[in-house]
Amino acid sequence: QKEVEQNSGPLSVPEGAIASLNCTYSDRGSQSFFWYRQYSGKSPELIMFIYSNGDKEDGRFTAQLNKASQYVSLLIRDSQPSDSATYLCAVTEGGGADGLTFGKGTHLIIQP
Amino acid sequence: EAGVTQSPTHLIKTRGQQATLRCSPISGHTSVYWYQQALGLGLQFLLWYDEGEERNRGNFPPRFSGRQFPNYSSELNVNALELEDSALYLCASSLEAGYSNSPLHFGNGTRLTVT
Numbered sequence: 001q002k003e004v005e006q007n008s009g010p011l012s013v014p015e016g017a018i019a020s021l022n023c024t025y026s027d028r029g030s031q032s033f034f035w036y037r038q039y040s041g042k043s044p045e046l047i048m049f050i051y052s053n054g055d056k057e058d059g060r061f062t063a064q065l066n067k068a069s070q071y072v073s074l075l076i077r078d079s080q081p082s083d084s085a086t087y088l089c090a091v092t093e094g095g096g097a098d099g100l101t102f103g104k105g106t107h108l109i110i111q112p
Numbered sequence: 113e114a115g116v117t118q119s120p121t122h123l124i125k126t127r128g129q130q131a132t133l134r135c136s137p138i139s140g141h142t143s144v145y146w147y148q149q150a151l152g153l154g155l156q157f158l159l160w161y162d163e164g165e166e167r168n169r170g171n172f173p174p175r176f177s178g179r180q181f182p183n184y185s186s187e188l189n190v191n192a193l194e195l196e197d198s199a200l201y202l203c204a205s206s207l208e209a210g211y212s213n214s215p216l217h218f219g220n221g222t223r224l225t226v227t
Contacts, residue, residue: 034215043202043218044155088155099145099157099170100216 002027006089006103014111019076021106023089026070030091033065033072034100038086047087048074079110114139116219118203124225125193133188133222137205144186145206145216146178150199158201161186193226200224 003026013019021035032051036044050056050063050072062075072091076083086105117136125131137144146158157170161180169176175191184205190197200223204216 036218043220046215046217049215090155099147099160099168100155101157102147102155104152104154 002030002091002101004089004091004101004103006087006106008104009107010109011106012109012111013079015079015081017079019079019083019108019110021074021076021087021089021108023072023074023103024070025072025089025091025101027091027093027101028067028070029093030067030070032092033063034090034092035061035063035074036088036090036102038088038105040086044088076108081110081112084108084110116203116205116217118201118219118222120222121220122223122225124227126227127193127195129193131190131193131197131224133190133201133203133224134185135188135203135205135219136185137203138207138217141205141207141217142184143206144180144184145204146186146188147202147204148172148199149202149221150196155202159188190224195226198224198226 005024034049035047037047038044048063050065056063060077064073086107088105089103090100092100119134143162145160148156160168164180178188180186200221202218202221204218206216
């Protein structure tokens, strides 16, 4: 059974610091990796996706992928109170057939 | 551009009844996915529809079913409701069948409560 593991937190980070969120996955066939942000009572919102090993940057967000270690992370620079949310890691083999497999999420709290 | 829309926002049913949830994808999106988000369990894949056909389903019993209409909107039906079916049901759409170029975009969900 495919598994995606995340530390549930809460992860508390001071405002302006770098927040580091980690995710490991069990299926070596996973090809695509996604980070979603979910505010309490709201639906998940796509932040970033990454397919290749290495880093991918988008504004204050950087996704990092290491397929050999089956590890994907999300860095949030200059953290803001509005970044406080649950961050969901999701993986898939691609092609749509298997659906996205989600982790249970990490609850991030940015302290003003 | 309108996002994924779901109705109703909230639904309260009693055990044994049937529930029908509806979803309209983003215009131009042909694939619709249903997920269940129960407390403490995270998002669980339920069903995938593309071009009017059920393409795959997750590890859920047959009383969870649905369909996709010619306009690509979708309906999720849950028969013989059980208390543990209480959850947030999320619909998502993507531009094409595959994730490499078209990540999922979620609706705001339907909160189903079974009493």
